[in-house]
Structure formats: C-alpha cells, structure tokens
Amino acid sequence: MSRSNPEVDDILSAIRGATKRVTVAKRTVAEVLVAAPGHLTAEEITYEVQKRQPDVSPSTVYRILEEFEALEIVVHAHLDQHAAVFHLAGAVHGHLTCDECGTTFEIPAAHFDALSKDLQKTFGFRLDRHHVAVTGTCEYCQTHRQLHK
Ligand SMILES: [Zn+2]
Ligand SMILES: [Zn+2]
Ligand SMILES: [Zn+2]
Numbered sequence: 001m002s003r004s005n006p007e008v009d010d011i012l013s014a015i016r017g018a019t020k021r022v023t024v025a026k027r028t029v030a031e032v033l034v035a036a037p038g039h040l041t042a043e044e045i046t047y048e049v050q051k052r053q054p055d056v057s058p059s060t061v062y063r064i065l066e067e068f069e070a071l072e073i074v075v076h077a078h079l080d081q082h083a084a085v086f087h088l089a090g091a092v093h094g095h096l097t098c099d100e101c102g103t104t105f106e107i108p109a110a111h112f113d114a115l116s117k118d119l120q121k122t123f124g125f126r127l128d129r130h131h132v133a134v135t136g137t138c139e140y141c142q143t144h145r146q147l148h149k
Helices: 006-017 024-035 042-052 058-070 109-123 139-147
Strands: 074-077 085-088 094-098 104-107 134-136
Touching: 006 024, 024 042, 024 058, 024 085, 042 058, 058 074, 094 109
Parallel strands: 094 134
Antiparallel strands: 074 085, 094 104
C-alpha cells in the first residue's frame, strides 16, 4: 500500500514537527503533490486524491492545502484569470504567462533578482517572485503575429 517515498516522508515529518496529526487524507495530498508534474488547481488535486481515497471530501483537501501552505510545504500561484495552482514549496520559480496562447513558462526565480533589489532599494518594496505570473507575449506568438501582418 503506502510505499514510502522520501519526499512524501519529508512532508509527513514536517507535519509531525508542527505537532499536527498525520491523517490518511494528508498523506494522500502529499503523495499527489509529489507525483504532480507541474501546477495543479485545488480541483485537480481533489480529483487525484479521490482516485486514491474516494472518501476524502473537497473541503478536506482545501483545508489540508491551507495547512500545508501555513507550514510552507506548498505555495500557490496565479498564472492567469483562472483558479490558483499549487506546487511544493521547494520548487519555487518565476512564471511568465503568454496572454495570447495561455502558455506558462517556469523560469528560475533569479531572473527577478535585479528587479527585486531595485524595488527594495527605491521603494522599500519586497517583491514576491512567485505568487503572480508576469504576463506578456511569448516568442512564438510575437513571431506568429508578425507573419500574419
Ligand atoms: Zn494567491
Ligand atoms: Zn509554478
Ligand atoms: Zn504565446
């Protein structure tokens, strides 16, 4: 049944370290997050969790995601006008979302370092490099648009 996975075990010990109870539902959410290839909405996480544990309700999954965020196990981001997406906190990166084709590119958060320093210095403002995607037009869509002029 629960084959142990070091990444899942780390999450479970973070929960225990915060003196929270480890439940089957929490373990399953952890397993889904570790197995996820990229960004998942709360709805998609619920769907994956229910494939493994049909009794876990959506509200339980939402509560667990909140707890995981408070414990800094996961972070969420807004890539477009749609629902927030979640991924493990260890995988923090910047997001560029193309307004035309909707593709999101993950880029190393370090690309925001210069901007981050400048905003801090000039405005005393601390940039959150991950929470909201930077929007614009991707290389493909720029080229495509020119071809059709
Ligand atoms: Zn948010
Ligand atoms: Zn992301
Ligand atoms: Zn595009």
